[in-house]
Amino acid sequence: MRPAxxxxxxxxxxxxxxxxxxxxxxxxxxxxxxSAGAAPIQDDSRAVKTPARxxxxxxxxxxWASDVLDGFRxxxxxxxxxxxxxxxxxxxxxxxxxxxxxxxxxxxxxYAWFKNLQPARxxxxxxxxxFSAFLPKAVGEVGQLWALDLDKVARFLRQFHPRPSMxxxxxxxxxxxxxxxxxxxxxxxxxxxxAFRVHAEFYLTPAEGSPAELIDAWYTPAYLSGRVxxxxxxxxxxxxxxxxxxxxxxxxxxxxxxxxxGFHQQAHDIVRVERMELTGGDAxxxxxxxxxxxxxxxxxxxxxxxxxxxxxxxxxxPFDQALTQARNRKRPIFAVVSWGSLDDQSC
Amino acid sequence: MxxxxxxxxxxxxxxxxxxxxxxxxxxxxxxxAERGDELAKQLAANWEYPIEMIFxxxxxxxxxxxxxxxxxxxxxxxxxxxxEQFPLLDERVxxxxxxxxxxxxxxxx
Numbered sequence: 001m002r003p004a005x006x007x008x009x010x011x012x013x014x015x016x017x018x019x020x021x022x023x024x025x026x027x028x029x030x031x032x033x034x035s036a037g038a039a040p041i042q043d044d045s046r047a048v049k050t051p052a053r054x055x056x057x058x059x060x061x062x063x064w065a066s067d068v069l070d071g072f073r074x075x076x077x078x079x080x081x082x083x084x085x086x087x088x089x090x091x092x093x094x095x096x097x098x099x100x101x102x103x104x105x106x107x108x109x110x111y112a113w114f115k116n117l118q119p120a121r122x123x124x125x126x127x128x129x130x131f132s133a134f135l136p137k138a139v140g141e142v143g144q145l146w147a148l149d150l151d152k153v154a155r156f157l158r159q160f161h162p163r164p165s166m167x168x169x170x171x172x173x174x175x176x177x178x179x180x181x182x183x184x185x186x187x188x189x190x191x192x193x194x195a196f197r198v199h200a201e202f203y204l205t206p207a208e209g210s211p212a213e214l215i216d217a218w219y220t221p222a223y224l225s226g227r228v229x230x231x232x233x234x235x236x237x238x239x240x241x242x243x244x245x246x247x248x249x250x251x252x253x254x255x256x257x258x259x260x261x262g263f264h265q266q267a268h269d270i271v272r273v274e275r276m277e278l279t280g281g282d283a284x285x286x287x288x289x290x291x292x293x294x295x296x297x298x299x300x301x302x303x304x305x306x307x308x309x310x311x312x313x314x315x316x317x318p319f320d321q322a323l324t325q326a327r328n329r330k331r332p333i334f335a336v337v338s339w340g341s342l343d344d345q346s347c
Numbered sequence: 348m349x350x351x352x353x354x355x356x357x358x359x360x361x362x363x364x365x366x367x368x369x370x371x372x373x374x375x376x377x378x379x380a381e382r383g384d385e386l387a388k389q390l391a392a393n394w395e396y397p398i399e400m401i402f403x404x405x406x407x408x409x410x411x412x413x414x415x416x417x418x419x420x421x422x423x424x425x426x427x428x429x430x431e432q433f434p435l436l437d438e439r440v441x442x443x444x445x446x447x448x449x450x451x452x453x454x455x456x
Contacts, residue, residue, distance in 0.1 A: 060350040099374070177350075249374050311353035315363050319379070322369040323386045326405045332453065333407070334366040337390050339397040342349050342370050 080128035082235030088280035090119030098269035148180035170218035186294035197304040222344035243277030
């Protein structure tokens, strides 16, 4: 065989191998946690205009147990037999400086989508029909758990932003666990106190008209939790709140993906937001009530978190108790130290 | 890690049966370490991005550690990961590595 022909065959084989590698091997690009989380992305179908589950990744399954019932799915719950007209006010402060300084890599125009967020409607009045979404089919004992109607919960989230998603699909992360769950925290002859936890995110990319509209941007709260105080005598909701937890240092994950422009470098950040809350009615009223049966708010939060994360079946102890317990129980310590929280969606 | 390794029934049982478990973020560890917290100083000195699983003896001395990227090669295909991570098709690989580590340092179940 002549040398030129041999060279041609080698070149052709090289091309075939390169094409196969391009499609079959994962994309590998260097990335550093110091560069605003910029990192390669695998090809997937999540970076679409409206995050949609059918073509997206398979979400992490919530840690449902048999004791989680379906919530009320009708129009108006019989418990809410009175007329509720509760004005709910929205508060939403700007994102704080992120740990990974997304503001340094995003263009000012795109970063403004995160920075300049304001409630879509500062005030909105909700009725018994709306609040029925948070109630169980039938009221049981304190500790009762049920799944909320996601579409109806999303109606409340639209007071913050017109594009909430009840399915967590922000690029570069495990999808989910999705869901919204309610828990009967306390009850008396006259009142019910319902706690709930919602996983949701907001798709921030403007619909059209911006040169940057091919950049996908998501704002993912650690979670949203709240309470509904039901007055059984009047059949009304006397107090409602839904908000972002602020007891943790960082509580919102930001994602920016330019995949639809042809570039695959994503950027992520974890930031603190001081207040993101809907609140209406008499918050002080709940403090004065006496309950015939109740669990503490902390117990309720913990139980709701376990519905989402199976890893919370590990008996985690508070950090400041670990060493003492290890010495007393003569057990070794298993300490997980992470970049972001293990028990919420900020990481 | 939380959806894979730390949600595995065997791992949960081994940890609950034999360890005092705690979890925290590095920012809080650093803050506590600066205030002189003994455990936090130990953890801060041994932490590497993004998740470090650190095993300490009951007296607080370091026994061993596992890094989520270095010691558990492969990442879920949906997750961006730095370095040479390949798509992890079977999460049992991580569970097996973890259980082997426990056996090596703390004995069999």
